Amino acid sequence: MTEPRAVATDVVRVVPGVWHWRLSDERIGGATSAAHAVEEAGRVVVIDPLPLAEEKLERLGPITAVCLTAQCHQRSAWRYRARFGAKVWAPETRPMEEEPDERYRAGDMLPGGLRVVHTPGPEEAHYSFLLEREQGVLFCSDLVMEGADGGLEFVPLEYHDDPAETRRSVERLLGLPFTVLCLDHGAPVTDDPKGALRALLAGTTA
Secondary structure (H helix, E strand, C coil), X not given: CCCXXXXXXXXXXXXXXXXXXXXXXXXXXXXXXXXXXXXECCEEEEECCCCECHHHHHHHCCEEEEECCCHHHCCCHHHHHHHHCCEEEEECCCXXXXXXXXXECCCCEECCCEEEEECCCCCCCCEEEEECCCCCEEEECCCEEECCCCCEEECCHHHCCCHHHHHHHHHHHCCCCCCEEEXXXXXXXXCCHHHHHHHHHHHCCC
């Protein structure tokens, strides 16, 4: 099963219309996994969703779409589809636990106003999502994570198909219009996320 056994007990607003929750994921040795939700015109779209306590899930509102950044982030997608009737959007990739309702490509616009950005490196079919609002929010998948010191680290490069391409994908992120960086493994970065990415690139050779 792709869904962790742990359940997040709290959900936090990142910026207006964007929420975050995270848990200790036993599938990856207890490291942090995170998920997000975006609200647009009363509709809730979840990104790489994780289990969430029932009362918090109800507070988010009915989920109308599930958007997955990669094959490895199916997580709670199929349970939420069954429960809410939400369509699942995913890239063309390796076989998944169930068949998505829709497939996307780089540059597509997904529900919730999420623009698809191709960010290969961890694998070829690996994407991030850009929420193009006044306060741009980038949902970054398995390129970088929160480090032990609170800064950014690369997701361990031994798990990446092409570490050099991962680095190039991070470099390209700097050209996107965002002021908030939401991670699949760690807390959101709201204080100068581009500065944090530049510091990572300056200190690491992939």
